[in-house]
Amino acid sequence: MKARVFITLKPGVLDPQGKAIHHALEGLGFSGVNDVRAGKLIELDLAESTSDGDIEEMCRKLLANTVIENFRIERLEQVA
Amino acid sequence: MNSAVIVFPGSNCDRDLAVALEQVIGRKPTMVWHQDSALPDGTDFIAIPGGFSYGDYLRSGAMAARSPITRAVKDAAARGVPVLGVCNGFQVLTEAGMLPGALMRNAGLNFVCRPVPLEVENSRSLFTSRYDAGETVVFPVAHHDGNYQADEATLDRLEGEGRVAFRYLDQVNGSARAIAGIVNDAGNVLGMMPHPERALEPAHGNTDGRRLFEGLLETVAA
Numbered sequence: 001m002k003a004r005v006f007i008t009l010k011p012g013v014l015d016p017q018g019k020a021i022h023h024a025l026e027g028l029g030f031s032g033v034n035d036v037r038a039g040k041l042i043e044l045d046l047a048e049s050t051s052d053g054d055i056e057e058m059c060r061k062l063l064a065n066t067v068i069e070n071f072r073i074e075r076l077e078q079v080a
Numbered sequence: 081m082n083s084a085v086i087v088f089p090g091s092n093c094d095r096d097l098a099v100a101l102e103q104v105i106g107r108k109p110t111m112v113w114h115q116d117s118a119l120p121d122g123t124d125f126i127a128i129p130g131g132f133s134y135g136d137y138l139r140s141g142a143m144a145a146r147s148p149i150t151r152a153v154k155d156a157a158a159r160g161v162p163v164l165g166v167c168n169g170f171q172v173l174t175e176a177g178m179l180p181g182a183l184m185r186n187a188g189l190n191f192v193c194r195p196v197p198l199e200v201e202n203s204r205s206l207f208t209s210r211y212d213a214g215e216t217v218v219f220p221v222a223h224h225d226g227n228y229q230a231d232e233a234t235l236d237r238l239e240g241e242g243r244v245a246f247r248y249l250d251q252v253n254g255s256a257r258a259i260a261g262i263v264n265d266a267g268n269v270l271g272m273m274p275h276p277e278r279a280l281e282p283a284h285g286n287t288d289g290r291r292l293f294e295g296l297l298e299t300v301a302a
Binding site: 013014016017020061062063065067068 | 138139142146174175180181182184185186187188189227229230254
């Protein structure tokens with residue numbers, strides 16, 4: 001079973017990297033970009049028995065720093 | 081004083097700290113590897129050095145904060161053993177939940193490496209007893225992720241309880257309220273981005289950092 005964990009900065013937390021990407025996009029002539037926030041995607045290959053609770057605990061204990069980051073878990077259906 | 085310096089893969093200021101401690105205390109610290117699960121018996125001071133533990137993978141300090149020795153450091157801190165985390169050490173302490181807040185990428189996105197003036201905000205802590213409150217000292221900084229952030233309530237609490245040990249006098253990295261170093265609520269854990277161990281002898285440019293270790297020695301020995 002595979003799962004994806006999306007880690008994003010909490011709203012209101014300053015994102016200097018997102019800001020730099022935003023400036024670079026503007027520098028390339030892309031207009032109409034209102035804001036950019038950069039995050040992380042972590043792909044997990046897990047035993048079938050892994051519960052949602054287990055994945056959430058992984059996020060809380062290591063994958064995300066919940067002081068500044070939110071996380072979202074997406075389980076991927078097994079492709080036959 | 082029996083001191084210990086924790087060494088992670090990627091630590092690079094462990095020897096600087098060891099030299100500083102030996103100079104001030106007169107005894108070599110024990111270098112403790114990250115996979116050890118216990119500190120030497122009788123350890124009465126622990127230093128977590130700067131560097132790039134585990135290559136800063138995931139987040140600066142994130143891996144080191146979950147390594148076996150960090151559990152032992154947490155237990156020792158809970159018993160009141162003084163712990164100093166410098167630079168990456170500060171990042172490890174926040175990641176381990178031993179200090180509040182987080183250290184994010186510098187606001188200017190650049191690695192900042194220069195001596196910076198700091199104000200000693202609180203001279204009552206066991207780390208700053210040899211300084212005067214409001215005094216200006218100069219310590220070098222060398223970091224990419226030194227932008228201290230916490231929610232407003234936490235920042236108010238840190239300030240209200242006198243737990244801001246050092247503040248930047250210049251704009252350095254975008255830290256909330258110019259915070260450069262904080263102590264925990266018990267007062268025995270200090271995390272700071274600037275490097276006091278790199279301001280120890282005249283050849284370093286100044287000796288402002290020396291008093292931090294002298295004050296600590298005095299308190300621990302007392």
